[in-house]
Amino acid sequence: MISDPFGYDWNIFDTAHFQVNIAIVNAKFAWITAVAAIVTGHIIAVYLAHVIAMRSFEDHRIAQRSQYPMLALMVGYTMVSLWILAQPIVETAKG
Numbered sequence: 001m002i003s004d005p006f007g008y009d010w011n012i013f014d015t016a017h018f019q020v021n022i023a024i025v026n027a028k029f030a031w032i033t034a035v036a037a038i039v040t041g042h043i044i045a046v047y048l049a050h051v052i053a054m055r056s057f058e059d060h061r062i063a064q065r066s067q068y069p070m071l072a073l074m075v076g077y078t079m080v081s082l083w084i085l086a087q088p089i090v091e092t093a094k095g
Contacts, residue, residue: 031085038081042074 003016010016049070050063057063 027089034085035082038078038085042078042081046071046074 003013004010046067050067053063053066054060057066
C-alpha cells in the first residue's frame, strides 16, 4: 500500500510485490503470547483498581465491595478475549 497508495500500479518504494514472511513467529508462540498478555493485563488492571479503591475509601469493606463489579467485568472481558483467541483462523483461497 505504501508503494501504491492510490491504486495506480505505482511502485514508489520498490515494495509493491513484497510478501510478509509469517514463518518468523509460529502460531503457537503468537497464541501463547496473546493469552499471557491478556491474562497479565487484566490481573494488573484489577490490582491497580483495588489499590486505588483502598486509597479512595476510608472503610476497607466499602472499598472491597466497590471492586466486585470491576472484578466481574474483568473476568467477563478475560473470558471473551480468550474465547476470541480460541476461534479458528481460516485463510480463504484466492481465486
